Amino acid sequence: MIETTPETEKAVIVGLIYKDQDEKQATEYLDELEFLADTAGAEVVKRFTQKLDMPNVATFVGPGKLEEIGNYIKVVEADTIIFDDELSPTQLRNVERKLSCKVLDRTNLILDIFARRAKTAHAKTQVELAQYQYLLPRLTRMWTHLERQRGGIGLRGPGETQIETDRRIILDKISRLKEQLKKIDKQKATQRKNRGKLVRVALVGYTNVGKSTIMNMMAKSDVFAENKLFATLDTTVRKVVIVNLPFLMADTVGFIRKLPHDLVESFKSTLDEVREADILVHVVDISHPGFEEQIDTVNSTLDEIESGEKPVIYAFNKIDAYEHIHKDEDDLTPKTKENFTLEEWKNSWMAKNNTPAIFISAKKKQNIEEFKKIIYDEVKQIHSQRFPFNDYLYDITWEEE
Incomplete structure (x- = not known):
């Protein structure tokens, strides 16, 4: 058993077994997800799988399975839950509310690894662009703390205003990053011609x-x-x-x-x-x-x-x-x-x-x-x-x- 250092996050990973998929293939997929988590610096302490024809629209896994995962996370004091598919903004928000811990999906995990691995200006710009594009439809999730406050006059309005402000900031940032990439791409194209x-x-x-x-x-x-x-x-x-x-x-x-x-x-x-x-x-x-x-x-x-x-x-x-x-x-x-x-x-x-x-x-x-x-x-x-x-x-x- 690997001892968990303060820098290492305890994580559980979650995957679905679909009707046209055998359990061996599902195990291989979770092996890869665990390897991704390890590359990102997490220690996987448990795997959860569920047989479903398609993901639950609201929470990806069924309510019973989500409760089972939540109970386990409390016992082992896990920091993170990682899903082996991209979660919709709604699924991400609902799972975070129910489990009260950090929730990542496969896409988020891969983006995190790319961000850690990026060394050159070119790679860093590309990763940053992908991160902002991933973040944009998930902005609402970042403001759910406002909904927990009751009785405060005017809180709802500023929350929505802030989301729109953030959206504009991110759209501007995406636009600037794309322009930056165009310049780098031109330089790269020139380098290739010179070869x-x-x-x-x-x-x-x-x-x-x-x-x-x-x-x-x-x-x-x-x-x-x-x-x-x-x-x-x-x-x-x-x-x-x-x-x-x-x-x-x-x-x-x-x-x-x-x-x-x-x-x-x-x-x-x-x-x-x-x-x-x-x-x-x-x-x-x-x-x-x-x-x-x-x-x-x-x-x-x-x-x-x-x-x-x-x-x-x-x-x-x-x-x-x-x-x-x-x-x-x-x-x-x-x-x-x-x-x-x-x-x-x-x-x-x-x-x-x-x-x-x-x-x-x-x-x-x-x-x-x-x-x-x-x-x-x-x-x-x-x-x-x-x-x-x-x-x-x-x-x-x-x-x-």
Whole structure:
């Protein structure tokens, strides 16, 4: 049991199990929410789930479940309750009234992590914009303390006036932040033009799949990487040379399921590196039980930013972790996707969809030369079309570095 320090908040997390969802998938979703909470600095002390066809309009979970959560929070003196979906302003207000503690939803939690992780002016501006856009429809909740006061003449009017004042202030702030982002975007666009016509390769993938580790290995750089969600917010671009072939590689922000729309909107300029890339390296954590769903999440986000038709190399990372998880399984274990061997995955749809695929461990440096060879071949194909007079580059035989 982890001892709670004064800086660590005790939190309970809450999720719904819908009728078309099995409990295993719901558990994976709450695992991810707990990882998000841990990244934000909270200690999750309890999980609550409820089977519902759809969220309760007023309180997300049913009244009985909400009372159960409230009783538990009082006993353990938890600070925060976190829901695994975005709550409507009404749901947020009602749950706060009934439980009298801090209530966060998934979107709010992700925004908080982004705010903590933002280091550059660009990232900070993007996060601030998304936070204000999230806050705007929830302003009324901030003034509920006025409703608890009775007998005070004129309190209702000033409350409404203050809300309208705050709304105007926030709208002005949003407008200024958007203008600020436009200026930064112009600077970024100029930087991209100044890089010339070198082939661009972008690392994309779900959050925490090892993109930054691969970037550090390929570019011999020191991009920040750790076992936390959204370790990288700003896109980092490095020049990489394989044998004799130069190209640019970009490490981009990780995607996640239910990524808040306001964040996608405000981070579209960061994702320009993906949109302008010639080749995408889709990094997948094969050791994660829900990696196929993570692939779908990334692909749908790529479609949203109109980058779904680009050439893709699939890099199935963390094979060392996959082998460690499955090392004790024997031939008598019923054969399901959960206990496929790596060889079976290599012969599945992933390696047979006319898209280059490689199984690697960036951490343990397994199959890295094969990975570099695939990238080399894909980059060379585009490079030779773009620079037809550099044919001498390709006379050199591929050699392992």
